Amino acid sequence: MISPLRSVALFVATLALSGCLTSYDRPLNDGRAAGLATVARNLSDEGLRRLSADMDPAMLALARRHDPAPATDYWGRVKGWETYDLATLPTLGFGTAFDMAAREINALKPFADLPINPMEPFILRASRQDRAQALRCLSQAIYYEAAREPPEGQRAVAQVVLNRVRHPAYPNSVCGVVFQGSARRTGCQFSFTCDGSLTWAPEPWLWRQVEAVAAEALDGFVEEEVGSATHYHADYVAPYWAPTLVKMTQVGAHIFYRWTGPMGEPPAFTSRYVGGEANLTVAILGGTDARTQGLLNPSGQGIAPGRKLTLDLAGDVRTYEVAAPEAGEAQTRVAGVLTPSRRQPTAEEVQQINERLAQVEAELDAEQDATPAAGPTD
Numbered sequence: 001m002i003s004p005l006r007s008v009a010l011f012v013a014t015l016a017l018s019g020c021l022t023s024y025d026r027p028l029n030d031g032r033a034a035g036l037a038t039v040a041r042n043l044s045d046e047g048l049r050r051l052s053a054d055m056d057p058a059m060l061a062l063a064r065r066h067d068p069a070p071a072t073d074y075w076g077r078v079k080g081w082e083t084y085d086l087a088t089l090p091t092l093g094f095g096t097a098f099d100m101a102a103r104e105i106n107a108l109k110p111f112a113d114l115p116i117n118p119m120e121p122f123i124l125r126a127s128r129q130d131r132a133q134a135l136r137c138l139s140q141a142i143y144y145e146a147a148r149e150p151p152e153g154q155r156a157v158a159q160v161v162l163n164r165v166r167h168p169a170y171p172n173s174v175c176g177v178v179f180q181g182s183a184r185r186t187g188c189q190f191s192f193t194c195d196g197s198l199t200w201a202p203e204p205w206l207w208r209q210v211e212a213v214a215a216e217a218l219d220g221f222v223e224e225e226v227g228s229a230t231h232y233h234a235d236y237v238a239p240y241w242a243p244t245l246v247k248m249t250q251v252g253a254h255i256f257y258r259w260t261g262p263m264g265e266p267p268a269f270t271s272r273y274v275g276g277e278a279n280l281t282v283a284i285l286g287g288t289d290a291r292t293q294g295l296l297n298p299s300g301q302g303i304a305p306g307r308k309l310t311l312d313l314a315g316d317v318r319t320y321e322v323a324a325p326e327a328g329e330a331q332t333r334v335a336g337v338l339t340p341s342r343r344q345p346t347a348e349e350v351q352q353i354n355e356r357l358a359q360v361e362a363e364l365d366a367e368q369d370a371t372p373a374a375g376p377t378d
Contacts, residue, residue, distance in 0.1 A: 102238035106255060112246045116227035117266050121220035122162040124174075126275050131218070133277035136361065137175035138162075138214040139207065144192030146254070147206045153252030154210055156226045158217035160256070163230050164189075166269040169259075169290040170230075174218075175277045176284045179357075183285035183349045187293060198356055201363050225249060228266050229256040230291070241292035259291055280357075285350050 124131060138161055146157045164170040164177040171177050182193035192198065217223075226232075232254045233239050245257035246264055258264035 102236050105238040106235060106242070109243060109247055111249060114246065114248075116225070116248055118222055118224040118227055119159070119163060119166075119266055119269065121222050122166065122217070122273075123220045124218040124273065126273070126277075130173075130275045130277045134174035135211065135214055135218060136364075137178045137277065138217065139211045140192070140198075140360075141178045141190055142210040142213055143202050143207060144197045145190060146252070147202075147210060149252040149254070151213065152223065152225065153254060154213045155217065155221065155223040156229070156251045156254065156256065157232070158213055159223040159226050160229050160232055162217060163228055163269060165273060166271050167230060167259075168268070168271050169263075170271075171284050171287070172271050172274040173277050173279075175280060179280055179353070180284055180287045181289070183282075183353050184288075187288055189289060193353075198360050201360075201367065204367055207364070225251055226256045228258045228264055228269065230259060230264070231257040231289075241289075244292060280354065282347075282350050285353055 124134060126134065138158060141161050142154050142157050146154045149157075161174060161177055165172060165174055171180055178190055179188075179193050181188040182190075184194065188194035226249060229248055231241070231245055233242065234253050235250065235255055236253070242255075242257065244260075246260055248256045248258055250256070259268075262268055
C-alpha cells in the first residue's frame with residue numbers, strides 16, 4: 001500500500017508532468033518532469049514529509065485532487081461497513097450477536113438522554129374467565145422471561161406487556177400480546193412462546209412469585225423505571241432491531257426500549273382493552289411487530305402478495321410489486337419488488353400452538369391442585 005505522504009509526492013510529480021506545477025511561469029521540460037517523478041518515487045518518508053510541508057493549502061488540495069495513487073475514503077465508517085451490497089437485504093453483518101460480543105455491541109450505543117415518563121395505571125376490568133386467562137398469560141411471560149430476575153426486573157417485563165396492550169400497534173388483550181407471532185419459526189414477540197420453553201413445567205415456588213407480580217400489575221401497579229417501554233432484550237444479546245429504537249434504561253439483565261418520536265410517549269397509548277383472552281386467532285399468532293418487522297411483512301400491513309404498492313417518500317413516488325416469500329430460500333433484494341420477511345402460519349401450526357398452551361395449562365392446574373394449602377401460622 002502506498003503511504004499518504006508518498007502518494008502526495010507522486011501526484012506532485014504527476015502535476016509536474018502535466019505542466020500544472022512549476023517554480024517558473026512555464027511548464028517543466030521533459031527532463032525536469034521525469035527527474036521530479038523519479039525523486040518522488042525514491043524519497044524517504046522524511047523527505048516526503050518535508051516536500052508536503054512546503055506546499056501551501058491550495059497547492060496541496062490541487063495535488064490531492066489529481067492523486068494518481070489508488071485510495072479509498074471510507075468517510076469514517078466503522079470497520080466492516082466500508083462497502084454496501086445493494087443486492088442483498090441489509091443486516092449488521094453478524095445477525096444476532098450473543099455473549100461478550102453482544103455486550104460490547106450494546107455498550108456502543110449509549111442510553112438516550114431523554115426523560116422516562118411513567119404510564120397511567122392499567123387496571124384490568126374483565127370477566128372472571130378473561131381475568132384468569134390474562135393472569136395466566138402475563139405470569140407465563142414474567143416466568144419464562146424473568147423468573148430469575150430481581151422483583152423490579154419482573155415488574156418491568158409485566159409493564160412492557162401491558163404497555164403493548166394499550167398501544168395501537170399491538171393486540172388489545174394480554175394473551176394476544178404475549179403470544180403474538182408465536183406460530184412463526186422466527187419473529188415471535190416473546191421468545192419463550194416459540195423456542196420450546198413452554199414444554200418445561202414451572203417451578204411451583206417461582207410460579208407463585210411471578211403470579212403475584214402479574215396480579216399486582218393487573219390491579220394497577222406501575223413500574224415507573226421503564227416508562228413507556230415496548231421492547232427489551234437480555235444484555236447478552238444484541239438484536240438487529242435495537243438501533244431503531246430509543247434505548248431507555250437497563251433493569252437487571254434486560255435493556256428496555258421504546259418507539260421513537262411521539263408514538264413512543266404515553267399519550268400515544270390510546271387503545272382500550274377488549275378482552276377475548278382465549279381468542280388467539282391466526283392473525284395474532286402470525287402477527288408481527290409493526291415497528292421492527294411490519295415494513296418487511298406486507299400481510300402485517302394489510303397488503304396481499306401480488307398487488308401493487310405506491311409509496312411517496314420525500315416527494316419520490318415509486319410503485320412496487322409485493323412479492324410472496326419464498327419458503328426455504330435466501331431472500332435477495334430485487335429492484336421494484338418488496339419482499340416480505342416471513343410467511344403466514346398454516347392452520348396446522350396454529351392448532352399446534354393452541355394444543356401446547358392447553359397442555360401447559362393442564363399441567364399447571366394439576367400442580368396447583370396437588371400442592372397442599374398452607375396451614376394457619378402463629
